[in-house]
Amino acid sequence: MKNIVVLVSGGGTNLQALIDAQESGLIANGRITCVIASKPGVYALERAKNHRIPTRVIARKDYTDVIAYSQAILDALNEEKADLVVYAGFMTILDELVCKAYPYQMMNVHPALIPSFCGKGYYGLRVHEEALKKGVKVTGATVHFVTEVCDGGPIILQKAVAVEDDDTPEVLQKRVMEQAEWKILPQAVSLFCDDKLIVKDDRVSIKK
Ligand code: GAR
Secondary structure, three states: OEEEEEEEOOOOHHHHHHHHHHHOOOOOOEEEEEEEEOOOOOHHHHHHHHOOOOEEEOOHHHOOOHHHHHHHHHHHHHHOOOOEEEEOOOOOOOOHHHHHHOOOOEEEEEOOOOOOOOOOOOOOHHHHHHHHHHOOOEEEEEEEEOOOOOOOOOEEEEEEEEOOOOOOHHHHHHHHHHHHHHHHHHHHHHHHHOOOEEEEOOEEEEOO
């Protein structure tokens, strides 16, 4: 059974999708053992508490620089004996010292089809604002391994979602979450916990 540690910064709907997948048996070989928030008081912490999942708050504002913050996160991951670390709406970029300690053991869900609308500055609603500004007809979500390149690690799963003419960023965000993120994130976690993800030459293949 793999220990899954989930990092959050906000409402935690992706965390909820993982909790639901765990409770329905979709994630058979892993369990969420800790939720770490980068801010106190975020609703994701309530979601964890409602399901008796231990939580920690490691607030970004309590650390002067990204290295000190990253080291605190790494210490917590080591204490929790994490086998898999999931960024589920985690909005803080960590120093590479963290992902190097957990190679291909950290994954992130991003609300676009990488390599579109990704990288530094593309997070949350901003991603959907840019997609609408560009006029793309299809967007979606990506789950990828975290490496030192922001949103640049090997892609695990992607799912496309249609953009409608009258979409607002909020409407599009909700559709991308419902139709893509909440589906592919639990699937990717389940595949990881079943040892079905193989990374070779920066690409992921899925064992049959
Ligand atoms: C989600 O759409 C997630 O993909 C995005 O923030 C939202 C968090 O929602 N993450 C990023 O933009 C990371 N670059 P949630 O807190 O309800 O899961």
